[in-house]
Amino acid sequence: MTEPPVRGRTTTPLVEASGVAKRYGPTVALRDGRLTVLPGESHALVGRNGAGKSTLVSLLTGLQAPDAGTILFDGEPAPPLGDRDAWRRKVACVYQRPTVVPELTVAENLFINRQPTGRGGFISWRRMRTEAAELLDTWDVRVDPGARTADLLVEDRQMVEIARALSFGARFIVLDEPTAQLDNREIERLFTRMRSLQDSGVTFLFISHHLQEVYEVCQTVTVLRDARWITSAPVTELPRAALVEAMAGEVIADQAEAEAAVARTEVPADAPVVLEVRGLTGASYTDVDLTVRAGEVVGLAGSSGSGKINLAESFAGLHAPTAGTARLDGRTLPFGDVAAALRAGVGCVPRDRHGQGLVFGMSIGDNATMSVLDRLGRYGFIGTDTRRRFADGLIDRLDIHAEGPEQPVSDLSGGNAQKVVMARALASDPRLLVLINPTAGVDVKSKESLLARVDTAREDGTAVLVVSDELDDLRRCDRVLVLFHGLIVAEHQAGWTDHDLIASIEGVGQPEPADSPSGGAGHRATSRTAPAAEPQGDHRG
Structure with missing residues (x-):
């Protein structure tokens, strides 16, 4: 398959990869990588987990050298692998996990390892703050240079990373799943x-599993599948169905058919109540009443400031509410103690598989079974x-x-790593399964597999809470509560x-309580959103 020429192309590509390949021992990570990015565009790179995207990015950013093929910047060969300064002037990657140092200020992060000095060779803090402010102003990044980076919003931390990359002279920025931790407004x-940055001459390679974002922000898309290039085309000439087919290698049912295929058996009205919550109040939620019955899947939706994640994490023992009660199978649910919540019958897929869900120095088997070691042996001895x-x-x-179980979990693709987190949550046969953004950052096939486990849990009589910003995740639910x-x-x-649902999440028609526990951080109504739906039934269950 040959890459079609782009009509009207007269500009030298800013970045061009041709026939690049990379092997790790017997594993072929990339066998035919191709990419042509023009100056000033946003170019999407899509494909299922394991398609070769991360490997191609590692080659484009100089972290690895290709075994075959060529990489050009502005028509010239890529710098030698050891010349890091030259690579920084060409390209930078803003990863899904931030690379800023959270305890340092914005200015310190911008000039880390290259702080301006004054007399005697000592760091000039005043000059660093001044130059940081000038840099941020140049690229219209509206954050305080003296602010602690950990206190910034995720989107602002990303912009600080972009500004730092631009300060080296790079005009090609790779954004790896930049929206994974952002809500719609962010x-x-x-x-x-x-x-705005594109208008200033910055070029982006945009990597995302959310195809709607590709059509919203990108001009061109390249598809990888099975470690090789499949196609490149203007997004206006590649319908969504064709794009999904190129990624999956098979024809995928349209959205209406997929929604119709979601099998759902109505939960009997007399099904036993597994989770009963009354008057629960915490740092970001107030007076929450809800029930979840055996075999029922209840969704929690809302903006990033709605309190939905903090509420769900409270059930998993991560937080201690200040008032109210929760009972699991009639027994008081312990708060503020993860181990106690696990013993009580709560399984959880946390929101961040990297920081909360996996121990990357351990094997798949160790990660999957760490919550049930007491079942596998006695007195601390496990066969x-x-x-x-x-x-x-x-x-x-x-x-x-x-x-096999002994393979390091760090070797897995994002979709398979998330399945390991799900496996551990299910290993204890929980009575309540709490899923927080369970399909974030995974491909189409992995998402289907993970959501199928929700159906299995339902059939087993487990009570399930699904907290997600993905509408596809919430379609599996018997009902969705909006915070x-x-x-x-x-x-x-x-x-x-x-x-x-989106109207309710956006808060159209809802008051803006000044004393709300989320401090007004939720979405405000805009003329862009539709009228809010009236509550359907009593959320008390």
Whole structure:
């Protein structure tokens, strides 16, 4: 397959990769990588987990050398691998996990390892703050140079990283899943900033599993599949169905068919109540009442300031509410103690698989079984064969593509790594399964596999809470509760429309309480959103 010429191209590509390949021992990570990025565009790079995207990025950013093929910047060969300064002047990558040092100020992060000095060779803090302010102003990054980076919003930390890269002279920025931790309004602001930077001559390589974002912010898209280039085309000439087909290598049912295929057996009205919550109040939510019955899947939706994640994490033992009660199978649910919550029957897929979900220095088997070690042995002694058999069962159950339980979890693609987190949550046969952004950063096929586990848990009589910003995740739910400023303001039964749910999430028609626990951090109504849906039924269950 040959790459089609782009009509009207007269400009030398800013970045061009041709026939690049990379092997790691017997594993072919990339066999035919191709990419042509023109100056000033946003170019999407898409593909399922394991398609070769990360490998191609590592070659484009000088972290690895290709085994074959060529990489050109402005028509000239890429710098030698050891010349890091030359690479910094060419390209930078803003990863899904921030690379800024959280305890340092913005100015210190911008000039780390190259602080301006004054008399006697000592760091000139005044000059550093001044130059940081000038740099931020140049690229319209509106943050305080003296602010502690850990206190910034995620989107502002990303912009600090972009500004730092631009300060070296790079005009080619790779954004790796930049919207994974952002809500809708934050994504809009990021895209506005990207367009502004494009107007200033900055070029982006945009990597995302959210295809709608590709059509919203990018001009061209390149698809990788099975470690090779499949196609490159203007986004206006590649319909969504064709793009998904190129990524998956097979024809995918349209959205309407996919939604119709979601099998849902109505939860009996007399099904036993597994989780019963009354008057629960915490740092970002107030007076929450809800029930979840056996075999019922309840969604929690809302903006980043709604309190939905803090509420869900409280059930998993990560936070201690200040008032109210929660009972699991009739027994008081312990708060502020993860181990106690696990013993009580709570399984959890946390929001950040990197920081909260996995121990990357351990194997798949160790990660998947760490929550049930007491079941696999007595007095602290666990038979190797016993743990291996149990881990093998989890690998089969979750369809984890791996060499076996002993393989390091760090070797896995994002989708398979998330399946390991799900495997550990299910290993204890929980009565309540709490899933927080369970499909974030995974490809189409992995998402289907993970959501199928929700259906399995439902069939097993488990009560499930799904907290997600993804509408596809919430479609599996029997009902979705919407939080706004820490209050449950709406309930949507299965079959809701995107229009109505998004309107509720955006808070159209909802008051703006000055004393809300989220401190006014939620979305404010805009003329762009539709009227909010009326609450359907009593959220108390």
